[in-house]
Amino acid sequence: MKRAATPRPSGAAFNKGKRQSAKPPTPSEPSARRGARSQQTRFSSRLRAWGRHHRAMALDSLYRLVRHPVGSLLTMLAIAIALVLPAALWLTLDSAKLLDAELDESATLTIYLELSIDALQAARIEEAVVADEDVAQTRLISPEQGMAEFQQSLGLDDTLMGLEDNPLPTSIVIYPQSVEPTAMEQLALRLETFSGVDEVRVDLAWVERLRHLADLGRRVALALGVLFGFGVLLVVGNTIRLAVESRRREIEVVMLIGATHAFVRRPFLYSGAWYGVGGGLLALGLLGLGNHWLSMPVAALAASYGANFVLPQLDMTGSTILLSCSTLLGWLGAWLAVTRHLSSISPR
Numbered sequence: 001m002k003r004a005a006t007p008r009p010s011g012a013a014f015n016k017g018k019r020q021s022a023k024p025p026t027p028s029e030p031s032a033r034r035g036a037r038s039q040q041t042r043f044s045s046r047l048r049a050w051g052r053h054h055r056a057m058a059l060d061s062l063y064r065l066v067r068h069p070v071g072s073l074l075t076m077l078a079i080a081i082a083l084v085l086p087a088a089l090w091l092t093l094d095s096a097k098l099l100d101a102e103l104d105e106s107a108t109l110t111i112y113l114e115l116s117i118d119a120l121q122a123a124r125i126e127e128a129v130v131a132d133e134d135v136a137q138t139r140l141i142s143p144e145q146g147m148a149e150f151q152q153s154l155g156l157d158d159t160l161m162g163l164e165d166n167p168l169p170t171s172i173v174i175y176p177q178s179v180e181p182t183a184m185e186q187l188a189l190r191l192e193t194f195s196g197v198d199e200v201r202v203d204l205a206w207v208e209r210l211r212h213l214a215d216l217g218r219r220v221a222l223a224l225g226v227l228f229g230f231g232v233l234l235v236v237g238n239t240i241r242l243a244v245e246s247r248r249r250e251i252e253v254v255m256l257i258g259a260t261h262a263f264v265r266r267p268f269l270y271s272g273a274w275y276g277v278g279g280g281l282l283a284l285g286l287l288g289l290g291n292h293w294l295s296m297p298v299a300a301l302a303a304s305y306g307a308n309f310v311l312p313q314l315d316m317t318g319s320t321i322l323l324s325c326s327t328l329l330g331w332l333g334a335w336l337a338v339t340r341h342l343s344s345i346s347p348r
Helices: 010-021 031-067 067-107 119-130 143-154 182-192 205-246 248-256 261-304 316-342
Strands: 110-111 135-141 171-177 197-202
Touching: 010 197, 031 067, 031 261, 067 261, 067 316, 110 182, 119 135, 119 143, 119 171, 135 143, 143 182, 171 182, 171 248, 182 197, 205 261, 248 261, 261 316
Parallel strands: none
Antiparallel strands: 110 171, 110 197, 135 171
């Protein structure tokens, strides 16, 4: 019996099926959008992993410092002592600036009028002096007032009472707009041309000496700050160097499996930053204790001279600057030490 032949597909049907199988599936979203989204996901995952590692290294380095409290405290104390000295000199210069401002307010010119000038003429000369644009304020001193002030300052009441005539002339004390030496000298030259003026006296030698001392103090403070900053770098660098040597085998192992220098350096950088933070906090505490210890003797000494002087303290801005500098110095010292020693470590 003859078997019925199986129907074969026509060429059109074969080609149609072939075309349908060769046609790619329609994507649910554009491929460019899928690539951008996957790339963004990979970047966010990297960022989260990077943040987790930083957080873990910061906590681990802090835990290692807490495990050895005596050594860590001694290192922080050395950093604090190195920071206290330039900070204390900075505060001293701030107090000198306050004193300089007070002395600038007391910088004056004195006009001595001729002995033949009476009170009415002296008042007219004072009006002419006030009209000068470089004059801020004036004070007229009669011969009688001048003699009374002279007697009070020297304590020679009985001796000066025997004088028949008052030898002191009428004087005018001038408070200038600017206390710069050049401006005051030019003002004095103009005032000497006034009719009835015998002499104009300008005494700025003590002001100039004080400003030179303040400039010298600022230079010394800067030099000490740089010098003790290098000291902080050496202290932190030596401490981190010992930590690197104690973990040398661990570093070789992680470098052998592909860890980068940045990965190895990270925990030591956090250790240096923690040393800097601790040293800065101890420095602030030492400055506060020193201020409390010296405030009463300084106030008593100022009161004996009839003045009111208070030792300056670090405000919030100064404390933030000191703490930021200590943290940065600790981080930089650790970076220098680790970078130098990582170059000599090779995985075996």
